[in-house]
Amino acid sequence: MPFGAPTGAVVLKPDRDEPVLRRHPWVFSGAVAQWQGKVQAGDVVDVLSHDGRWLARGFANPHSEVPVRIATWRDEPLDEPWLWQRLHAAYQRRLAWRIPDETTAFRLAYAESDFLPGVIADCYGDFVVVQLYTPAMERCKEIVAAMLDELLHPQGVFERGDMDTRLREELPPRIGPLRGVAPPERLTVTEHGLRFLVDVWRGHKTGFYLDQRDNRFRAAPYLAGERVLNAFSYTGSFAVYALRAGARTVINLDTSAEALRLAEENAVLNGFAGRVQALEGNAFQVLRRFRDAGEQFDAIVLDPPRFAPTKAVVENALRGYKDINWLAMRLLRSGGTLVTFSCSGMVSAEMFQQVLFAAALDAGREVLLVERLRQSRDHPVPVAFPEAEYLKGFICRVE
Ligand code: SAH
Numbered sequence: 001m002p003f004g005a006p007t008g009a010v011v012l013k014p015d016r017d018e019p020v021l022r023r024h025p026w027v028f029s030g031a032v033a034q035w036q037g038k039v040q041a042g043d044v045v046d047v048l049s050h051d052g053r054w055l056a057r058g059f060a061n062p063h064s065e066v067p068v069r070i071a072t073w074r075d076e077p078l079d080e081p082w083l084w085q086r087l088h089a090a091y092q093r094r095l096a097w098r099i100p101d102e103t104t105a106f107r108l109a110y111a112e113s114d115f116l117p118g119v120i121a122d123c124y125g126d127f128v129v130v131q132l133y134t135p136a137m138e139r140c141k142e143i144v145a146a147m148l149d150e151l152l153h154p155q156g157v158f159e160r161g162d163m164d165t166r167l168r169e170e171l172p173p174r175i176g177p178l179r180g181v182a183p184p185e186r187l188t189v190t191e192h193g194l195r196f197l198v199d200v201w202r203g204h205k206t207g208f209y210l211d212q213r214d215n216r217f218r219a220a221p222y223l224a225g226e227r228v229l230n231a232f233s234y235t236g237s238f239a240v241y242a243l244r245a246g247a248r249t250v251i252n253l254d255t256s257a258e259a260l261r262l263a264e265e266n267a268v269l270n271g272f273a274g275r276v277q278a279l280e281g282n283a284f285q286v287l288r289r290f291r292d293a294g295e296q297f298d299a300i301v302l303d304p305p306r307f308a309p310t311k312a313v314v315e316n317a318l319r320g321y322k323d324i325n326w327l328a329m330r331l332l333r334s335g336g337t338l339v340t341f342s343c344s345g346m347v348s349a350e351m352f353q354q355v356l357f358a359a360a361l362d363a364g365r366e367v368l369l370v371e372r373l374r375q376s377r378d379h380p381v382p383v384a385f386p387e388a389e390y391l392k393g394f395i396c397r398v399e
Contacts, residue, residue, distance in 0.1 A: 004079045008037020009046040010068050017049040023384035025112045027068035042135035044078045059136035069117035087147050090114040097377050105189035107210050107378040113388050122206040126155040127183045129206040133165040145179040156180030160206050194240050195269050211391050214376040219339045220245035226298035231283045236263025238301045243272040253279045287327040299337040300328045308344035321355045329363035332398045341393035349392040366399040
């Protein structure tokens with residue numbers, strides 16, 4: 001094992017042990033009083049209170065903004081059996097949640113949410129795609145890949161190591177196979193019985209928005225019989241669900257021509273040829289054009305990218321959310337459905353609801369919140385780590 005026994009410890013400043021005692025898994029650089037021992041990025045370290053009490057154990061990256069990611073609050077070794085047990089437990093949870101029924105694409109391991117800091121593993125049929133983004137997990141890449149192989153017997157384990165988090169942890173980007181065969185350019189996966197093409201080499205995240213699976217399923221019945229605008233469509237997953245539920249037509253709107261091509265193919269793959277239209281453009285502008293032209297829709301899905309990656313830009317992000325939601329409300333017929341999301345961790349559900357309130361006022365529409373949505377259940381949120389809850393949404397009726 002590339003790590004095992006602690007090589008040192010981090011001593012917290014006075015009054016900074018409370019979050020650790022409350023099981024928050026991050027030790028921020030501002031909480032660190034001193035390092036003991038010769039600790040290298042990727043080592044196992046103990047976390048001690050200012051008066052030397054043992055609190056927890058985790059993985060170190062002294063130069064990161066989060067210099068320790070806690071992996072256990074018990075005095076147990078962080079070794080190979082530990083890693084296997086965590087991966088195995090993560091898989092057992094997905095089985096208990098019955099996710100693999102009718103669905104071959106799901107998140108197997110979601111970092112802190114599965115008590116596995118630095119490890120994201122997504123299953124796409126016969127392939128597993130991993131994002132390993134701490135020096136500790138970088139060190140035991142081969143072991144993680146071997147364990148995933150033993151757990152799921154995939155054709156291959158593939159690395160999508162091009163996420164921002166890796167850069168922040170000073171790890172080089174890497175995309176490529178880790179074990180077994182390399183995945184084809186396009187994989188076909190099944191979700192709730194529907195089929196989707198996924199590009200794990202170049203697609204967003206690990207290729208597909210697995211976090212929206214439960215929401216696609218819940219939103220679909222509201223879209224039956226409707227003419228739908230699917231804004232920020234990516235590869236058109238909401239469109240395919242809408243069409244299965246009986247939507248008349250769907251316009252997929254995205255800035256990415258490549259995503260729209262896949263969206264078209266996904267519709268065809270599920271027997272909905274001719275029922276989707278692709279519109280390449282900036283949603284902020286296209287929605288304005290629709291408004292000026294007096295267009296109306298029965299239903300609109302708004303699933304924009306993360307507008308607020310940092311605290312500093314939250315205000316701007318809120319303006320952006322208000323702008324598109326206001327426009328969408330204006331474009332809906334009376335009794336129309338708005339399915340709207342924010343995936344900014346920095347924007348709370350309360351803030352997002354406030355945005356909808358302001359947008360409704362400006363649009364002069366009565367808006368009923370019908371359902372509250374969140375990320376799929378394979379992206380759970382530890383109650384001690386609310387930061388893990390980033391995706392929030394609403395199904396609204398606009399009168
Ligand atoms: N709903 C999708 C995921 C959407 S991700 C799903 O379930 O699969 C956000 C998408 O918004 C990306 O495909 C990105 O290309 C697109 N995008 C980003 N900025 C945009 C803009 N200003 N106008 C239109 N699309 C945009």
